[in-house]
Amino acid sequence: xxxxxIEDDISLAEGMVKALRRAGYAVDxxxxxxxxxxYFEAGQLDLLILDxxxxxxxxxxxxxxxxxxxxxxxxxxxxxRDALTDKVSGLDAGADDYxxxxxxxxxxLARIRVLSRRNTPIREPELHIGSVVINIxxxxxxxxxxxxxxxxxxxAILRALADRxxxxxxxxxxxxxxxxxxxxVSSNTVDVHVHNLRKKLGHNLIKNIRGVGFILGAxx
Numbered sequence: 001x002x003x004x005x006i007e008d009d010i011s012l013a014e015g016m017v018k019a020l021r022r023a024g025y026a027v028d029x030x031x032x033x034x035x036x037x038x039y040f041e042a043g044q045l046d047l048l049i050l051d052x053x054x055x056x057x058x059x060x061x062x063x064x065x066x067x068x069x070x071x072x073x074x075x076x077x078x079x080x081r082d083a084l085t086d087k088v089s090g091l092d093a094g095a096d097d098y099x100x101x102x103x104x105x106x107x108x109l110a111r112i113r114v115l116s117r118r119n120t121p122i123r124e125p126e127l128h129i130g131s132v133v134i135n136i137x138x139x140x141x142x143x144x145x146x147x148x149x150x151x152x153x154x155x156a157i158l159r160a161l162a163d164r165x166x167x168x169x170x171x172x173x174x175x176x177x178x179x180x181x182x183x184x185v186s187s188n189t190v191d192v193h194v195h196n197l198r199k200k201l202g203h204n205l206i207k208n209i210r211g212v213g214f215i216l217g218a219x220x
Contacts, residue, residue, distance in 0.1 A: 002026045006036035007051045024152040033057035045073050052079040060093045067094040074115040127162045148200045153178050161216040170213040
């Protein structure tokens with residue numbers, strides 16, 4: 001899942017980026033509205049976390065501009081503005097959720113999971129693919145009842161494919177789920193993660209459509 005954080009407090013942003021990446025998210029950070037707009041226009045996003053008190057543009061003005069570009073990306077406002085009128089204005093401008101500072105990171109993660117479920121056609125807390133069970137909240141994956149240890153990027157690939165089991169994902173689309181802008185990505189990185197998933201969960205779990213990409217199969 002790819003997240004864009006627009007936050008001008010560098011110390012807070014650095015801590016959030018590290019924590020979100022540990023939780024399995026690919027995160028890009030913009031320190032002002034102009035930079036955030038360029039990120040937004042440049043790539044496919046799954047979630048935007050937006051501060052309102054930006055140095056170059058008010059967050060609500062930026063949110064309205066972003067909604068004109070791409071209305072489907074969930075937006076979570078994260079701000080010190082805690083008045084009821086501010087919350088109403090943010091939601092009316094197009095935000096999907098509103099969290100005030102200071103906040104508990106566990107609550108932020110929970111709200112991100114809720115927004116992720118709203119934006120995907122599969123809403124069950126557990127996804128079942130043959131004998132493989134994926135727990136969305138805990139990131140636990142079981143094969144025939146036994147827990148399998150996956151890296152965060154292996155889980156991200158599996159989650160992306162499981163959310164849309166009938167869709168073929170190109171390597172480039174899966175890379176966007178795994179890496180932030182500017183990260184160095186080797187040419188076979190997706191193939192390596194898919195190979196590891198097949199070893200752990202069954203060779204038929206992920207099928208390679210030659211010249212097109214990958215699609216979820218069924219675990220043996």
